[in-house]
Amino acid sequence: LSRLVVLGDGSWGTALAGLARDGEHDVSIWSRKQPNSAPLARAQGVIIALPAQVIGDVLAALALPPGAALIIAAKGIERGTHRFMHQVVAGTCPKNPALILSGPSFAEDVTRGLPTAVTLAAEHLEVARYWAAQLARPHFRIYASDDLMGVAIGGSLKNVLAIACGISDGKKLGASARAALTARGFAELSRLGKALGARAETLVGLSGLGDLLLTCSSEQSRNYAFGKRLGEGMPVEEALAASSGVVEGAYSAEAALALAKENGIAMPITQAVAAIIEDGATPESMIRSLLDRPLGIE
């Protein structure tokens, strides 16, 4: 049994803390509102359940014990630097092993004890296996992986693509259109993954495809719900304000597009989402540009 600190008291941090307590670990929750609330110095594992865009700053300000495992339970790409979360953590805390916990798992499903399966990745497979065994519960299965980049890309891109699926549904384009958009979106995610060294098996696994299709098809997803508001005609600022919690895909879209350009990869759906959020393009123009692309070979 381990001494764990969960950074973040949002729905996901609270759900993960509950799971760890069920597993009889010694668990404290730290929050930005109460920065002295957790005994960080003695932690063996730190679960990072904070919004992706603040993780760099928060970790730089905290005194984390060297050697403690940093288990990232956040998904996204840092704006400006275009770094994935494990790169942010490794840059800030080079003496700590960084892991990513990711996969199709709504906090509410986990809290209710419904069956869930996720991936835990670390640079070294033994580290991933050790923490997978520590944190798994009968209804919360954890598969170990050593493909950090593959897990990071799936978790980040799915939020961007969920916005596109939400827009399609907001415009009432139908289930068939959304399915085509999701499949084409997965092809974009896979192209970027391949260019950045992710393994194909990871991309089609729980943390890639599994999480993508959960996020792209459910009102419970904040990113999907945000896109749906855009599709219904709400302006970007208003749709962001109407969201409960952080709409990570709205921040990651620009960074994902920059990575695509750096690597010479076509990501038309990501590009359309970024244009809507960053440049005031209309959802109509996105639909038109996607539908009017020349007929190609699949």
Add this chain to the structure above:
Amino acid sequence: LSRLVVLGDGSWGTALAGLARDGEHDVSIWSRKQPNSAPLARAQGVIIALPAQVIGDVLAALALPPGAALIIAAKGIERGTHRFMHQVVAGTCPKNPALILSGPSFAEDVTRGLPTAVTLAAEHLEVARYWAAQLARPHFRIYASDDLMGVAIGGSLKNVLAIACGISDGKKLGASARAALTARGFAELSRLGKALGARAETLVGLSGLGDLLLTCSSEQSRNYAFGKRLGEGMPVEEALAASSGVVEGAYSAEAALALAKENGIAMPITQAVAAIIEDGATPESMIRSLLDRPLGIE
């Protein structure tokens, strides 16, 4: 413009006939109830929108003009022979080019003019391109492919996996569980595809992944709705009787499992669905066997 006959007057046959008429083709509909209703002898293209399990018998009884393109708009594996539909058609009509039209496309979405994107495969890419150009409409995009086997596998397996997803939802296991099941199901589909010579790009494309996730997430899918009834506790025979139209996955499950065994491939979800339909296993036993599998490496 072409002279086309559509075999089958169900919702999909009717939707495709409507599309072809919109494209100003000369279109007749043939049905089993009115077997003399269509001028087959002069057809340049025959769209086969019949239940998969009757196609072999129907084609053997009809006098199709040699050389006419046979465009299969049905998905499934023939029971007993374990042949995919393009193999059934090639066996019965060796002098006709066989094509498969497949992808995420509910008949209702197509009829309402909502945007849809599908794949059309033939042995020779030029044949697929020719018919894609003939049948495409501004809101019904068709991508050409020469991977018949890849398209056939996606279309057949998705129906089996949709039953599993329906069972999960019928038992109220939550969106996270269904997403994990779908991702694991796609891994099964991909393993079988790889063994049978399908291309990976086809499997992650519209006719594979795209159609899988449409079918696995919508009440509009007969296979999903059938599975949901099973998950809610309805016996197999009763759930079949309650279905409007043919539940193709209920027939293909046994054949898919036989192909898996022939090729030495593990397909635990397909196996569980076949056991429920063929051997009277309970949905509970399926859930248990899937949840209790040993923790592995993803």
